[in-house]
Structures are given as C-alpha cells and as structure tokens.
Amino acid sequence: MTPFSKKIVTGHSSALDFAQPEPVDLSSGKYVKLWQGPQHPGITGNMSLELTLDGDTIIDCKTHVGYLHRGFEKLMERRTFIQNFTVVCRIAVPEPTFNEYLYSAAVEELSGIEVPERAVWLRTMNLELMRLASFLMWIGGMSGAFGQYTVPNWTLAYRDYVLDLFEEMTGARIYHMYIVPGGVRAGLPDGFEERARAIMDGTEKLLDQIERVMFNNIVFKARSKGLAVIPPEMIDPYGIVGPNARACGVERDLRKDEPYLAYEHLDFDVITGSDSDAYERAYLRLQETRQCVSLIRQCLDKAPTDGPFQADMPNVLHWKVPAGETYVKAECTRGEYGYYMVTDGTEFVRRVHVRGPSYTHAIAVMERLAVGNNIADIAGMMVSLHTYPPEIER
Amino acid sequence: MNDMLDRLQRDFGISDITERKPTLTTLKVDKDSAERLIRELRDRENYTHLNFMTCIDYIEDGIFTLVYMLHNYDKQHGLGIHVDIGRENAEMTSIHTLWAQAWTYQRELREMYGISFPGSPRVNDDFCLEGWDQIPPMRREFDTKKFSQERFGHREGRHSEVPRDQMKVELYPNRGGDEK
C-alpha cells in the first residue's frame, strides 16, 4: 500500500438497511466512549457526538443536538406576521438571509402579494452574497479541520469585506432583516456597484490562491480523498441534498429545477462531481463559490436601478393572511432549505415548520458515515458534510 | 397527474385534494391507509424524497394533523399528505423503514407533541430538551410565556410597547392618545 492511498470506508455494511448498530459491552475494557462534546474546537457549532471507539476506530456514533434549541416554531405562533420577520433570521446563525427570504415568500404566496422587479433582483443579489460569505467561512472551516490554519485566516478576513457590503446594503453585518414581506427595505447606496465589483475581483484572486495552497496540498489530498464517501444509492433514502448530492453526479439544483426570484434570467450551470468524497465535495464548493461571484456580477449588470422596491402592503398592524398552506424552498449553500407555513385567517400564523438540510446530514448521514473511520478524521468529515447545528433544532 | 390522483382515490380513499400551486398538491388520507399510500407513492410513483414530517395541532377540533411532504424529482412535483389522528393517546404507524431520516422526525414529534410511533428506533431518547418535566411543549395548551416567567424569572426594567397604543399617543398628543 503506497503511503498516500486510502482505504475507502463507507460506514455500515449495508447503508440502506437503516438498522441501528448493536450496542457494545462497555465494561469489557476494550472500548472507550468519548464525547466530541459541545465545548470542542473541532465541531461545526454547538452540537456533540458521542463516539464509541475501539482503539482509534469509531464503531458507533450518536449525534446529540438541542444545545441551541429556542423553540422558534412555538415563538412564531405567538407573534404577528410582521413581528416574525425580525425573529426568523436567527434560526440559522451562520447563514441568516435564507430564512428571511423564505418566510417572506411563504407569506406573500399565501396573501397574494406580488413583489416588484427591482426588489426581486435585490433579493437575488442579497442571497448570492450570503452564499458567498457562507462558502468563504466554510472553506476556512474545512481547511482548519485538517490542521491547515493559513486558509481560515485568509477567508475569514476576506469575508469581512463581504460583510462590509452587507452593511452598506442593509445596515447590519450578520442579521440583516432586509428582506421583508412585500419587497426589501431599501435600495442600494451610491457607489455600491464599484465597491462590489472590486471585492468580486479580489475574491476571484483569493480563490485561485486557495486552490493552489489548499487543494494542491499533499497532506490535504491524502487525508480527504476517500474520506466519507457517499454512494449514489444513499441519496434518496437518506434525503441528501445540495453539494453533498451533486458531488455524486446527480444534477439537482433548486435554482434550475424550480426557479425562484431572478434565477431564470441568470446564466449558470449546475456543477456536479464524480464520486462524493470529502475532497470532491470541497472542490465542488470551491467551484460554487466562483459561480457565486459570477452570479453577483450578473446581478449587478442586469438589475434595474430605479423603480419601487416594496409592494403596497395592507396595514401590517392588523394584517390577517387568508387561510392556506404552502411550502417554499430555496437553494442555500447546504442544499434545500424549506419553510412550510399553515395559516388559518387570523393575525397569527398557525404553524411554521423550518426544514433545514442539516437535519438529515448531521444525524442520519453522519452516524452512518462515521463508523469505521479514524477519530482524527471526524472533524473533517463533519465539516465536509457542511452541517450547521442551529437549523437542526431551531 | 390527474390519472395518478384518480387511481389513488380509488385504491386508498384519499380526499380533500387541493392544488396549492403548480408544484404542490395536498391531500388527506385515513390513518390506516397512510403508510400503504406513502409506500406506493415512493415505490411506484417515484416520490422518492421525503422533505419533512411535521404536525399541526388543531386543538379546537381535538386532532393532530400529521403532514408528510414527498417530492418527485422527475416531475418536480410535491405532495403533502395530511393524516388526522386524535389528540388523546396519539399514535401513528412508523415509517422508519422507508427513509433513514424518518426516525429523527418521529423522535422530535414524540418529544414536542407526545405522539408515539411504536417500533421507531430510539424514539424515546431526548432530542432537544433535557430533563423536561412538563407536557410536550408544542401543544397549543402549553403557555410558553407563563412558563418562562415562572421558571426563569423576569428582570425588572424591561419596557415593552404595544405598537397600536404607541401610535395613538404619537398621532394624537393633545388628546393624550385618545382617538375620539
């Protein structure tokens, strides 16, 4: 076996029988139980993994969530429709804008409000900028999970420029509260376009440098090729979405399959990979980051610069949305993000369910893929699935 | 699409078929035929993706409505399947053998609503809450604000405005906020 070949481990013997692993006898002294717990620098947020080890190899993994549970779905039932939009962006902490957009889209569908064209383009640009910021942070996390700390410093520092763009556009760095039911809250300030284009040029150069430093690095390649392979037959039974699925070769992208906002007018291809291991997924996300840059440039070219950015809304203090239900989806960096909303004609929403893609990735998929791997690779595996804990337990 | 819905109506007795938008249709089915219907949709009609599984509490009618959202990637069409079960001793057949993420959803519903899914793996494990000693919190009779005030306390000095009253004071300052 050459020093850099890796035995491909895909988890349980038959990933498709969904059976739980057999419990082991912990008192025999042969196995050790470790918590890669909430206070740990090697996890993507505040969740924990309960690992049972046989030497260095993991034989059982259980994901524990709930450290960030705030009961959003209950809180949303107590607030009126216009009060809710301030709360929803906090559901997925590292990538908040999709919540605002989906909540607004669901309410608009149910109440029949049509958003003006300028607002549609501004929303698209905001979402693509958010995808860019989230991908930059993810690239840093992926590199840091394998011990290479140069790249996180680059991407987190550069991401600050994108947060500056957000601050110009919306007024805040992290929780924008910019996309409201009816449109957006404000237009673009003067000079925004030049600054945005300059930052996009800088991002392209940064991504080229990252490709040289991170993806051509021999240690990164050796550790991540062959790690946490997702076979294509695991995608539908496990509900795997987003880049994790596209890396297997299936062409599923909500921006192309069910176009929303201004994506029909934008020119891009669905990026797919060949076989989904950690390296392939990371490379695919790098390509998608470049795609984000290109899409933002197209939005800056094609967006109308004048016109209303908010539709005529009813009096929001007495707003009653007609009864109905709907399910809206968007393609965030991790896959299909969805809002299911049920209203019953009163001032309060009846039920909102937030479908986060990490719900399956972090629990069912992670528990299956971790088995048989080395404990040193767990952090890399978790980051390569791109799991964000807040959207699991909301 | 309509042939499929007619066939399902004949074989499974579905009702309340409503087209919400071109890519989403909802329908209602009996509790006893639900699992067979979902299996048929997954195996024969190519609705292979389970988006989510959730529950709506209709306390005034005394039922829980379980919602299963399935998706067909070839036709790009979604089906929302509603199943009504009673609120007292709520129980439903488990679908953990159909999709791998189903047992997580069922675990969450057991914790949040108190619905039991016999046979689902690890369904009685805690999901989000630890040491919870009250009724399942998503039920509508659970008053979350009252519970929060009692359990966690309340710091003095917090000032809340009701927007309607505040606007009256601002618009009619001479009359002390009186509209008339």
Added chain:
Amino acid sequence: MIKSLNTEDTLENAGLTEEEQKLFSNARPQAYEPYPIKAVEDFANWARANSLWILAFGTGCGAIELRPLMTARFDANRFGVAGRPTPRQSSVFIIGGYASVKTLKRIIRSYEQMQGPKFVICLGICPVNGGMYFDSYNTINQFDQYIPVDLYITGCMPRPEALVAGIIELQKKIKRGECDGANRYVENFDWYKANQKKVIKSWDMPDYNW
C-alpha cells in the same frame, strides 16, 4: 487518600459510593486570597489583564462574531487574547448570546473547571433579560443568577469593535481589582447552586469542584 475538608451536612452528594468518591475531590471550591503586598497584587492584575485567554466554546449566536475578531482587521491578539481549547488553560469565558438549559449545564461544568481568577463576559442582550427569546421555554432570562458575570456587551450581535471595547473595559476593571467573580461564586455557592438546580432538572453534576 482524600482528606475530607468539610463536614457531611454541607454537601448534597454525600451519598456517593466509595469508588465514586475517589474520582472527585470532595471539597467545596476555595476562594483565592489576593497578594498581601498591594504592589504585587497590582502587578498580578496587570499580568492577568494582558493575557486573557478565552475558552473556545461557541455557546450561541455570538460565536459568529468571535471569528472575525481574531482576524487581522480587528486583531484581538494584540491585547493578549488567544483562544484555548480547554478550560484548564483559559481565564475568560465568553458567553455568546442566549443560553439554553442544555448548554447552561455545560457552561457551568466548564466554568467550574477553570482555575481562578476567572472572568465572564456576556455578549448580546439575551443574557441580560432574555432578549428576543424572553418567552421561550428553553432559554434562560437572567444569566447572572447562575454564574457571576463581570461584563455585559449588549447588541444583537455586538460588532467586533464593540467586543474590542468590551475587552479593553474588562482589562481596566481587572487592573482596578474589581473582578472577583471566582470568589463571588465561592461565597454564594449555595445560592448559585440552588438557582442552577431550579432550572436544570436532569442534574448529574458534582456539587464540588474537581
């Protein structure tokens, strides 16, 4: 052989077996005394203020602005701030935003493992009065009932500049000698433990430090 420093009636976990007692120190946490000579104490405070090592535990929303804080633009390292992975090596615990009940238990556990003198900074409005989750059944409303807090930085989120201002304020407070959170915890140990037990129902933590 562990020598017991307290009588039986002060500890509630007195009913542990002999095997379990060997694992834990069964003494209550001890307060540390300041240095008798004021100049030495001032020097020690200066040293503590300029080497604040924070514990890497992203407890909530606020953790998202801690990463940009460490980059070159805002550069917390010039104040001596570094992130450490273990509570044994850190002296500042930054509570990033709200604390759910499950996280609160781990926060307390990590806090008790830190060695005094230790300081707590709370970010955001949620630890002050519950913030926007004031009516949530799973988030606490007043954080300083469970752990002594030295500094609050309000905002939602506080920007990295606000965090830097907070660090400078904490440094000044330490140099004045006012940050005795660890001693406050020891002196009011029963009160803090009673508050914690009122909220955390699945109690499997030691009552003493170990």
